[in-house]
Amino acid sequence: MEHPVTPFSIDRGSLHASLTDTAMESMNLLNQVAERYPKAISFAAGRPFEGFYELEQVHEYLRVFCEHLRTGQGLTDREIARMLYQYGPTKGIINDLIARYLAVDERITAEPRSIVVTVGAQEAIYLALRALRAEQRDAVVAPDPTYVGLTGAARLAEMPVLGVPVGEDGIDRDELVAVLRRARASGLRIRACYVTPDFANPAGLSMTLESRRQLLEIAEAEQLLLIEDNAYGAFRSSDRRLPTLKSLDRAGHVVYVGSFAKTGVPGARIGYLVADQEIAVDGVGGAALLADELAKIKSMLTVNTPPIAQAVIGGKLVSNGFSMVAANERERAAYTRNLQRALDGLRGRLGAIPGVSWNQPDGGFFVVVTVPFPVDDRLLEHAADHHGVLFTPMRHFHSTRAGDHQLRLSISTLTVDQIEQGLDRLAAVVREAVGAV
Amino acid sequence: MEHPVTPFSIDRGSLHASLTDTAMESMNLLNQVAERYPKAISFAAGRPFEGFYELEQVHEYLRVFCEHLRTGQGLTDREIARMLYQYGPTKGIINDLIARYLAVDERITAEPRSIVVTVGAQEAIYLALRALRAEQRDAVVAPDPTYVGLTGAARLAEMPVLGVPVGEDGIDRDELVAVLRRARASGLRIRACYVTPDFANPAGLSMTLESRRQLLEIAEAEQLLLIEDNAYGAFRSSDRRLPTLKSLDRAGHVVYVGSFAKTGVPGARIGYLVADQEIAVDGVGGAALLADELAKIKSMLTVNTPPIAQAVIGGKLVSNGFSMVAANERERAAYTRNLQRALDGLRGRLGAIPGVSWNQPDGGFFVVVTVPFPVDDRLLEHAADHHGVLFTPMRHFHSTRAGDHQLRLSISTLTVDQIEQGLDRLAAVVREAVGAV
Numbered sequence: 091m092e093h094p095v096t097p098f099s100i101d102r103g104s105l106h107a108s109l110t111d112t113a114m115e116s117m118n119l120l121n122q123v124a125e126r127y128p129k130a131i132s133f134a135a136g137r138p139f140e141g142f143y144e145l146e147q148v149h150e151y152l153r154v155f156c157e158h159l160r161t162g163q164g165l166t167d168r169e170i171a172r173m174l175y176q177y178g179p180t181k182g183i184i185n186d187l188i189a190r191y192l193a194v195d196e197r198i199t200a201e202p203r204s205i206v207v208t209v210g211a212q213e214a215i216y217l218a219l220r221a222l223r224a225e226q227r228d229a230v231v232a233p234d235p236t237y238v239g240l241t242g243a244a245r246l247a248e249m250p251v252l253g254v255p256v257g258e259d260g261i262d263r264d265e266l267v268a269v270l271r272r273a274r275a276s277g278l279r280i281r282a283c284y285v286t287p288d289f290a291n292p293a294g295l296s297m298t299l300e301s302r303r304q305l306l307e308i309a310e311a312e313q314l315l316l317i318e319d320n321a322y323g324a325f326r327s328s329d330r331r332l333p334t335l336k337s338l339d340r341a342g343h344v345v346y347v348g349s350f351a352k353t354g355v356p357g358a359r360i361g362y363l364v365a366d367q368e369i370a371v372d373g374v375g376g377a378a379l380l381a382d383e384l385a386k387i388k389s390m391l392t393v394n395t396p397p398i399a400q401a402v403i404g405g406k407l408v409s410n411g412f413s414m415v416a417a418n419e420r421e422r423a424a425y426t427r428n429l430q431r432a433l434d435g436l437r438g439r440l441g442a443i444p445g446v447s448w449n450q451p452d453g454g455f456f457v458v459v460t461v462p463f464p465v466d467d468r469l470l471e472h473a474a475d476h477h478g479v480l481f482t483p484m485r486h487f488h489s490t491r492a493g494d495h496q497l498r499l500s501i502s503t504l505t506v507d508q509i510e511q512g513l514d515r516l517a518a519v520v521r522e523a524v525g526a527v
Numbered sequence: 528m529e530h531p532v533t534p535f536s537i538d539r540g541s542l543h544a545s546l547t548d549t550a551m552e553s554m555n556l557l558n559q560v561a562e563r564y565p566k567a568i569s570f571a572a573g574r575p576f577e578g579f580y581e582l583e584q585v586h587e588y589l590r591v592f593c594e595h596l597r598t599g600q601g602l603t604d605r606e607i608a609r610m611l612y613q614y615g616p617t618k619g620i621i622n623d624l625i626a627r628y629l630a631v632d633e634r635i636t637a638e639p640r641s642i643v644v645t646v647g648a649q650e651a652i653y654l655a656l657r658a659l660r661a662e663q664r665d666a667v668v669a670p671d672p673t674y675v676g677l678t679g680a681a682r683l684a685e686m687p688v689l690g691v692p693v694g695e696d697g698i699d700r701d702e703l704v705a706v707l708r709r710a711r712a713s714g715l716r717i718r719a720c721y722v723t724p725d726f727a728n729p730a731g732l733s734m735t736l737e738s739r740r741q742l743l744e745i746a747e748a749e750q751l752l753l754i755e756d757n758a759y760g761a762f763r764s765s766d767r768r769l770p771t772l773k774s775l776d777r778a779g780h781v782v783y784v785g786s787f788a789k790t791g792v793p794g795a796r797i798g799y800l801v802a803d804q805e806i807a808v809d810g811v812g813g814a815a816l817l818a819d820e821l822a823k824i825k826s827m828l829t830v831n832t833p834p835i836a837q838a839v840i841g842g843k844l845v846s847n848g849f850s851m852v853a854a855n856e857r858e859r860a861a862y863t864r865n866l867q868r869a870l871d872g873l874r875g876r877l878g879a880i881p882g883v884s885w886n887q888p889d890g891g892f893f894v895v896v897t898v899p900f901p902v903d904d905r906l907l908e909h910a911a912d913h914h915g916v917l918f919t920p921m922r923h924f925h926s927t928r929a930g931d932h933q934l935r936l937s938i939s940t941l942t943v944d945q946i947e948q949g950l951d952r953l954a955a956v957v958r959e960a961v962g963a964v
Contacts (some may be wrong), residue, residue, distance in 0.1 A: 093749075095777045095778040096776050096778060096779050097805060097811045097812075098750070098779040098804055099778050099805040099806065099807045100752070100804050100805070100806055100807065100817055101806075101807050101810075102657055102806050102807065102808050102814075102815075102820070104659075104661060105617050105658050105659065105820055106657060106658050106659075106824070107661060108823075108824070108827065109658065109820050111823070114823060114827070117826075118823060118826075125783065130559075138610075138613075139548075139613050140609055140612065140613055143605075143609060143613075144608060145593060145604055145607060145608045145610045145611070146588060147612075148611065148612070148835060149586055149589070152585060152586070156582060166750045167582055168580075171577075171580040171581060171582050171583060172577055172580060174582070174585060174794050175577065175580045175585070175792050175793060176574060176577055176580075176793050176794055177574050177577075177788070177793045177794070178533075178794065181723060194797050209646050209829040209830075209832075209833070210829060211829065212827070212828065212829055212830045212832050213831075216827070217829055220543060220548065221543050221586075222542065222543075223543060224542055224543050226542060235909065237826070239830075242826065242827030243827055245934050246824065246827045246828065247825065264932055276945060290831040290948055291866060310532075310810070313827075315535070315537070317920075319750065322855070331659075340532045341532040341533060341535050342534050342535040343533055344537050344753075351614070355612050355835070356612060356613050356614045356835040357610075357612040357613055357614070357615065357833060357835045358833055359830070359831065359832070359833040359834075360833075361737050361830070367535055367536060367537050368534060368536040368537070369536065369537055369539050369542075370536045370537065370538050370539065371538075371539050371540075373538075375534075376537075377788055378539075380537055381537070383542055383546050386545075386546055386551060386555060387543070387546070387683065387807050388547065389554075389679065390551070390649070390676070390679030390683045391650065391652070391653055391680075391683065391684065391828070392646040392647060392648065392650050392796070392829065393647050393649045393676070393795070393796070394796065395646075396646070396794060396795055396797075396833050396836040397730075397794040397796075398585060398792070398795050398835065398836055398839055399795045399833040399835055402835055412948075425648055428860040460829060476607075482910050494934040
């Protein structure tokens with residue numbers, strides 16, 4: 091008889107601090123709530139609209155990409171198969187197509203060699219932070235509230251995130267300068283400022299052209315690197331689009347992070363970054379680009395982004411004349427309709443309740459509602475349990491108490507009927523809580 | 528007129544230390560050599576055999592996977608499309624298929640919830656090290672020489688790698704215990720020992736059944752976590768396969784890292800880990816598995832592994848009765864033939880030269896040749912320039928000087944003719960260098 095075995099266990103306290111971080115813990119709880127209430131109407135999920143998915147699309151995109159390689163680049167089927175099936179270059183295989191797309195949709199001039207294709211924007215953000223975080227004094231600046239993926243990547247890279255308040259036109263520029271000054275005075279080295287100029291997650295608001303220009307002036311004056319995350323820019327109507335920071339950037343202060351997870355196919359998980367900054371060695375530049383350094387980090391992290399997944403996005407780009415703005419016409423109409431329906435529905439249901447208000451995004455996935463009572467996970471659970479509706483307490487996106495009385499509604503995956511029904515339920519939650527105040 | 532702009536540049540010295548680490552720098556140089564000499568016969572690339580790739584395979588695997596969901600799980604086309612195209616669960620969508628494969632091919636019993644599907648084995652290794660590295664005193668133990676991806680992941684996670692010499696049957700168990708003792712005495716906390724029991728990269732050698740058992744005994748006695756990397760195990764003939772550490776593991780000391788990059792489709796970049804260790808909180812277990820904690824890290828790193836790429840591997844698994852051993856019969860024959868050809872070819876060409884010898888792997892991708900002169904990047908460049916042949920200096924895999932007179936030959940992607948011609952060229956390099964000693 092064998093002797094009994096004590097199962098080996100690992101103490102959570104011995105694991106990396108990000109795993110017991112309250113910000114990360116609470117995001118995990120939120121995900122679990124969504125799983126626990128699959129039948130609730132969810133204003134919590136930030137996933138893109140899925141009403142137009144068809145199983146044949148993936149086959150078509152793959153065939154279009156292969157045909158592009160065959161006729162556009164003269165590759166043989168054997169060479170094409172090798173490109174799809176074999177290990178690929180760390181920086182990616184569709185960099186030239188992404189460069190064309192950036193020229194068409196964003197008026198960004200990017201050399202393919204300055205692009206690194208990544209597993210979603212999340213890996214791109216982590217690569218940038220991991221490269222920039224060399225010493226304990228290194229920190230990153232971000233709007234408060236900010237995207238939870240930025241917070242997560244920073245926790246993993248052990249980099250403090252310094253919050254800057256946001257106004258209706260994005261990150262507050264005066265406050266940004268003040269935060270930079272204070273941080274430097276206290277011995278911190280600020281490696282970058284993260285911003286999402288268009289329909290920022292979670293607040294849903296955008297920077298004006300003027301505020302974009304001001305931010306770039308600050309970057310030049312302060313020698314500050316900007317990490318521009320543009321996951322949602324393609325969802326503004328074509329006639330009202332605003333230039334990206336990167337397209338306005340003259341001196342190379344912007345690392346541009348893009349994603350096809352919202353505009354392409356989420357299930358391909360293709361993001362990328364444009365990092366055309368020169369790397370100086372002993373004060374002399376020209377040896378390499380920041381993209382080369384980030385590719386080295388990527389080679390230690392995921393080696394390369396799945397070529398098969400890149401091929402799917404490559405095919406979608408070729409199929410749509412390199413324009414994701416064009417490819418997402420139907421989706422954009424759905425988001426615009428949903429957002430309008432949500433804003434109208436909030437007015438009709440909550441407009442007369444004192445202390446209740448909401449912001450007015452002109453596109454994107456999100457609306458933020460302010461209420462006269464605290465919004466926390468307990469309220470969320472109550473709303474899920476008793477009213478069948480989910481939302482996201484804004485406190486999870488803040489490092490301050492500023493979001494304690496706010497909730498985020500995401501409208502991207504819902505039908506019009508679900509929005510109407512969901513808002514009925516939300517209104518019941520609000521009326522109940524107001525009555526209880 | 529606008530004022531002139533000074534391009535923003537970033538000093539390499541201000542970036543993360545992994546980017547200027549000599550081990551990482553030299554691997555980068557090696558990759559560049561391969562790109563600079565595309566016409567050389569390369570014994571350097573560790574990529575799998577690509578002679579059987581056909582463009583239709585990816586379509587077929589996708590269709591088989593969808594059909595499996597349709598008939599096996601009763602999903603509608605709409606649900607299947609959502610699974611492929613939408614964001615997916617962080618742990619993965621083919622965990623149940625991987626569990627069946629592990630039972631069929633490796634006699635490993637793994638619950639799907641203990642599996643995290645990753646972007647190649649590289650992400651799996653990084654997840655494990657990133658989770659385990661909580662404090663400055665945390666270190667990992669590995670064979671010397673070791674896989675460069677382990678070194679890279681450890682550099683990124685800022686975790687020292689303590690080398691243990693290897694013999695013909697893998698990591699030296701006595702030395703391992705001695706290294707553990709010394710490390711602990713010097714205040715280090717050893718979080719894990721990384722090993723590849725089958726055809727380890729770079730040495731190509733395997734652990735015997737007896738040495739596997741001894742290693743597990745040490746793990747139990749020392750309360751040591753083992754990270755077992757099994758990228759090549761399927762390439763041993765079915766009748767001579769040895770049990771994985773994980774299948775012999777009674778107390779849960781083994782985190783198993785697998786990859787379909789060699790056996791499935793490299794271009795899908797699908798790896799995974801089995802991490803069924805219980806996480807204890809305040810000394811009480813049962814709250815979660817290590818897999819849950821690793822999934823949290825993954826959510827901050829890549830969010831989830833591309834479902835489309837997982838579907839390709841899922842289809843290949845279903846198509847082959849969940850056996851990658853069965854799926855790779857032709858490939859295994861090619862590797863066996865190539866390895867035999869290389870060993871015979873070395874004997875015929877270099878057998879009579881004093882001081883020249885090589886090891887005798889019984890499968891896998893690699894052979895290590897020992898020569899009576901130093902093998903460095905200069906010799907490699909000379910071989911590429913003047914003889915049109917590439918190999919890998921073993922010094923890049925060692926933390927000691929032990930590999931200074933050795934080179935690694937990889938035979939996995941070559942044809943028999945290329946092996947013969949490549950060995951002719953290698954023999955010329957060796958004869959020239961021996962003459963010059």
